[in-house]
Amino acid sequence: MSKSLKTLSDDLWKNRVEKVNSELFTLTYGSLVAQLCRDLNYNYAEVNAHLEKMGYNIGLRLVEEFFAQTNLGRCQTFRETAEVVAKVGFRMFLNVVPQVVGVDEKQFSLVLDENPLAEFVELPDDGKAFKELWYSNVLVGVLKGALEMVQLEVNAFFVSDVLRGDDTTELKVKLVQVLKDEIPVGED
Amino acid sequence: MSTSNVAVNEAGNDLFRKEVNTLCLDYLLMETIPLSLRVTKTLSDSSKGVPTQGIRQLKIDPKKPEEEDLLFRSGGIDILLDDTAIQDENSIFRIESYGYEIGTKLADCLIYMKSDGNLQISQPLDIMKFICRDVWKLLYSKQMDNLRTNHSGTFVLIDHNFRLISNMASPLGDPDTLKRASLYLWFPCGIIRGILFSLGLEASVHAEITQFPSVSFNIQTNQS
Amino acid sequence: MAIYSLWIFDRHSNCIYSREWDNKSKSSLVNVNNAKDTAKLLFGTIFSMKNISQNLSKQNKLKSFSTLRFKCHFKETGSGLKFCLLTDPELEDMQFLLDEIYTSCYVNHVVKNALSPVDFRAGQVIGSEPFTSDIDRLVVTLPSFST
Numbered sequence: 001m002s003k004s005l006k007t008l009s010d011d012l013w014k015n016r017v018e019k020v021n022s023e024l025f026t027l028t029y030g031s032l033v034a035q036l037c038r039d040l041n042y043n044y045a046e047v048n049a050h051l052e053k054m055g056y057n058i059g060l061r062l063v064e065e066f067f068a069q070t071n072l073g074r075c076q077t078f079r080e081t082a083e084v085v086a087k088v089g090f091r092m093f094l095n096v097v098p099q100v101v102g103v104d105e106k107q108f109s110l111v112l113d114e115n116p117l118a119e120f121v122e123l124p125d126d127g128k129a130f131k132e133l134w135y136s137n138v139l140v141g142v143l144k145g146a147l148e149m150v151q152l153e154v155n156a157f158f159v160s161d162v163l164r165g166d167d168t169t170e171l172k173v174k175l176v177q178v179l180k181d182e183i184p185v186g187e188d
Numbered sequence: 189m190s191t192s193n194v195a196v197n198e199a200g201n202d203l204f205r206k207e208v209n210t211l212c213l214d215y216l217l218m219e220t221i222p223l224s225l226r227v228t229k230t231l232s233d234s235s236k237g238v239p240t241q242g243i244r245q246l247k248i249d250p251k252k253p254e255e256e257d258l259l260f261r262s263g264g265i266d267i268l269l270d271d272t273a274i275q276d277e278n279s280i281f282r283i284e285s286y287g288y289e290i291g292t293k294l295a296d297c298l299i300y301m302k303s304d305g306n307l308q309i310s311q312p313l314d315i316m317k318f319i320c321r322d323v324w325k326l327l328y329s330k331q332m333d334n335l336r337t338n339h340s341g342t343f344v345l346i347d348h349n350f351r352l353i354s355n356m357a358s359p360l361g362d363p364d365t366l367k368r369a370s371l372y373l374w375f376p377c378g379i380i381r382g383i384l385f386s387l388g389l390e391a392s393v394h395a396e397i398t399q400f401p402s403v404s405f406n407i408q409t410n411q412s
Numbered sequence: 413m414a415i416y417s418l419w420i421f422d423r424h425s426n427c428i429y430s431r432e433w434d435n436k437s438k439s440s441l442v443n444v445n446n447a448k449d450t451a452k453l454l455f456g457t458i459f460s461m462k463n464i465s466q467n468l469s470k471q472n473k474l475k476s477f478s479t480l481r482f483k484c485h486f487k488e489t490g491s492g493l494k495f496c497l498l499t500d501p502e503l504e505d506m507q508f509l510l511d512e513i514y515t516s517c518y519v520n521h522v523v524k525n526a527l528s529p530v531d532f533r534a535g536q537v538i539g540s541e542p543f544t545s546d547i548d549r550l551v552v553t554l555p556s557f558s559t
Contacts, residue, residue: 028290030293035286054219068515119206
């Protein structure tokens with residue numbers, strides 16, 4: 001299963017994805033975060049919230065692009081979901097493959113060895129950012145939005161970030177509930 | 189090929205070898221406009237003393253399972269349909285300034301990328317050509333289609349199929365599409381203004397949808 | 413007219429789009445009957461057929477089903493979108509058309525459209541005109557369309 005996912009994502013990346021310079025992307029995102037911080041008066045909790053909301057909207061759309069290009073169906077288990085998110089999702093959009101750790105049927109963690117959003121970035125030296133800002137919080141929103149479209153309500157959050165001086169950048173995803181497939185009102 | 193040459197090439201190309209999917213950039217740029225609108229609203233709400241709600245409630249509240257809104261989040265376009273948010277002058281200002289910031293940073297990066305020692309872009313016309321060719325190619329995968337000038341400080345840049353708005357179609361019909369697309373145009377205006385400023389040129393930039401999806405950017409520099 | 417209509421349902425079981433092709437009617441039949449019984453019955457039938465096919469074999473996926481008067485071609489995406497094309501019962505497999513409608517029309521005019529929702533509220537439909545024109549263009553140029 002793993003091998004076929006890798007083949008699929010390699011093929012996608014090489015042949016079907018339009019690519020752009022990653023520095024441009026990093027720069028655009030960085031400019032956005034910096035400006036958000038200024039506009040919101042360095043209230044990092046608010047900045048995190050806005051980044052997440054923006055990511056959520058992006059995730060709702062990216063997931064359709066994902067299905068349109070991969071033609072995969074829904075995963076059968078949460079474990080499988082973790083594999084597909086890391087090996088195909090991250091690969092086809094960000095060209096990185098995070099490690100999947102701590103998997104069980106209710107949660108998994110993604111450890112990013114490379115993070116295109118944060119290349120060469122340094123957090124502001126105001127004593128607060130290191131403790132309160134999650135720079136790449138847009139990813140949290142993207143995962144929440146994308147997984148909700150496949151009927152998985154999840155809680156996602158950063159556990160550690162190398163920008164904060166931690167050893168790794170780790171994103172934890174916890175399953176809250178599986179949303180039931182709805183049927184029209186009045187039917188049974 | 190000597191080893192030292194190879195080393196230089198690798199170091200030089202290292203930064204530019206990394207790529208991401210264009211869609212990431214496209215959607216990020218697309219989402220800055222609703223983000224600007226939301227931030228404007230948050231700031232104006234808090235200054236009026238209205239409690240800011242909605243932004244943090246991304247969890248389904250178990251006490252209110254029948255709350256329909258939580259299931260139908262409609263992909264973020266709610267803020268775009270909020271007319272008060274759109275007509276707020278602060279919104280336009282904010283959208284433009286998000287573009288401006290990105291533009292200033294972009295200019296530095298692009299000059300570096302293009303520096304082959306022969307870069308000469310001090311003349312306004314050269315700067316405009318730089319924007320038409322290099323900047324546009326990078327951001328929107330195509331060059332600007334037309335560049336006109338009256339040779340006294342006014343430039344008009346035309347993109348016949350502007351990627352940021354070319355897929356827009358409002359369910360309320362064409363006039364509505366034009367109205368909302370015009371809001372989006374402040375963003376690339378800001379980018380252009382930022383780049384010009386970085387290169388030493390002060391200008392004002394306005395955009396107009398001549399015939400959807402063709403857009404013309406009108407640049408007035410402070411030169412006679 | 414071998415192709416009768418196209419219906420799109422989302423993961424909330426709402427009919428977010430319908431397009432009927434009728435030679436005789438001069439009016440545009442886009443999103444006219446979304447809330448009517450036909451749409452609900454169609455959804456119910458598909459829902460039941462999917463359940464039956466899953467119960468018969470775990471890896472099963474519904475592709476199409478036919479009656480005396482029509483054939484329903486079906487495609488479901490991972491995101492819960494359900495595309496149903498109703499055609500003449502003799503028509504061959506139309507999966508390629510459904511794939512094309514999803515990957516080109518839906519992605520271009522709904523997903524990439526900043527002014528369109530991607531998660532629809534009850535009663536909201538895909539109102540984008542270019543979406544309908546693109547679908548018409550794809551369908552009308554098929555040889556099977558005007559048989």
